[in-house]
Amino acid sequence: MIQSLFILSPTGEVLIERHFRSTVTSRTVCDHFWTKASEGLNHHGGVSTASTAILGSNPFMLYDSVEPVMEVPDIGNDGDDANGGGTIYLFSILRDGLSYLAACPPCIGNQNNPSGGLGISPLLITEFLHKIADTFVIYFGDPADESAVKDNFSTAYQLLEEMVDYGWPLTTEPNALTDLIRPPTVMAKIHQAMTGGSSNILSEALPNGTVSNMPWRKAGVTHPNNEIYIDIVEEIDAIVSSSGGVISSDVSGSIQAQSNLSGVPDLILTFNDATLIDDSSFHPCVRYARFEKDKVISFVPPDGPFELMRYRLRLDNGEGHNKPVGSMPIQVIPRISYGKFGSSEKGNSGMAGRISLSVTARSISSLIYSSSRKGPLVIEDVAVVIPFPKFVRTANLNATVGRIIYDEAGKIAKWEIGKLDEKTRPQLNGTMVLEDGSEEKVSSSSISEGEQPPLLVTWKILLSSVSGLNISGLSVTGEHYKPYKGVRNITKSGTFQVRC
16 A cells, blocks of 8 residues: 655655655655666756756656665654664656655565565556546646646645545546546636635535446536547657667557547447457456457446557567567657867867757658548657757757757757658757866767767657557447547657667
8 A cells, every 4th residue: 555655846855745544654765766866867966947848758868767666765754763674665657847756665474475575566556656647637737747736735635635545546537536626727716815715626515426336427417519539549669770770669559538428328449450459458437348258348438538548569479579660750860979170169178069960751651541641741749859968068059940948957958840741851950068078988989888868759640550450430329419429540759769
């Protein structure tokens, strides 16, 4: 079970602290975590606000040294051993620059498990932390960062009260939570500021879903227009060489839905080829036995946005890995060099660096495009995150397309390109001023062995997929209306790295 929960700011400050059992976990566990986390940060030992904004939901470069589950000393507030065994398990995730920490005590050894151990599924705790972060996004908006939490302290604590009962996850469905705790509104905040009283965020009535066999759906839902939208989203995690070759790749998918249906509709969703799906996980509304038997998804949907399922592509070989994506739809060619390019630069007797990036769209790739797609290839939301080595003092960057955000403290730049087609050939060029005494690092081979971090590329292509998975049918029963149905495929980047 969860003994305590902490939420840390991008600089390590404790924003939220909640203890669910009689034992109070000391904040020293946060110090142990932040000491470990700082090893993966920039050389200043902290995350600047600009770095958090640049990286967004892709913080792998900052916290690459943090294990998802850590065993740390459990020292009480009075300095004594608070747990007998002397250690506590600390789970952590990073979302929108905030570190969500769950402290779980080891279980006491018994006849069947004499060595003790955690006594709970680690994936349960990790998934629950992500559920808390998702709930904050629903209530506070995207991103649910430090300022959003500080502006809604009371709501955040009330949500934790309802979501956790004596250390165990309880109410996690957004529909039930919004019945219990009203989402913050501008008018409620104005009323609270004018009257000086409570914003009255708690509801007096018990939500209908808590006493039914469908806690994910409210009772008496009505919509003037009945419609449901479904997106099949496939993410490509890849490592690409500087010349554009695919070193490794992996594909995972999810089905995101937006349901605006009245009453209690019963839906059946069928695929064109369900054998492509592997390692699937479902929303609680899905009847899993029906899927196992007939390979169709039968469910009563929640009201509003939700994730229906997640899956991985079925393996095409016996090596335990997905078949690599042979050709990517986007190509990023980096050229980075260091040396003496003249005596005009200050410091290091002319030691400096040069960087050049070119980004192109490739119509011939491993993607499968929908029959409804018309016109040339267009890649949306294209951006390149450029982390610089520690020995770089500053950088001067210019781009032919888009804009550049540079965080000098974090040594990170983000090149926002936007839309990219085959005719557009964006270019980025720049120079770098190096720190004093960096001649040895520049002249050695250590740069090519890991001193130069990889680039992180984000992109999205509508009406395309890697697997070719499509929805062949979506039927609605239990209600008399005929809703509007919208289905589309989206392929996007996951952790898409380009080596320099």
